[in-house]
Amino acid sequence: MFDEFIAQIDEKWHDAFVKLMITIEENLPQGFEKSLDRNMMAYSVPLATYPNGYHCTPNTPLPFLAIAPQKRHIALYHMGIYSDPQLLTWFQEKYAKVVPTKLNMGKSCIRWTSTKHIPYELIGQLCQKITLEQWITLYEKELAR
Incomplete structure (x- = not known):
């Protein structure tokens, strides 16, 4: 399933997407699926870990991070920088x-229209900033507002 998805990514974005995916997977704390x-x-919090799931779409895992190859850019969606002003500023x-x-x-989407300046090391550091447990706590705090 993942291999077929990666294989269909436009050649312009393919290598950068794979490198970004590897960077995320090497740095994301344990527990995300x-x-x-x-x-x-x-990359989400599985329902087995957080049965409440995502409030907008019941019975679905709580989203945390995603990467998407778009027509004109690569996008990284990080819910932590959307929910935590200190992390965003950092x-x-x-x-x-x-x-x-x-x-x-x-708000949560970082876009690169060129693969030349994707800061892989910084993305790795960003991935390490919030554990699964911290994300659930932050999510519930924001949801209670």
């Missing part, structure tokens, strides 16, 4: 120091 979700490689400051181009970012 990999799946395919809407043309994205997703990431923005570090990104500005290691990448010569402006950060192209939405």
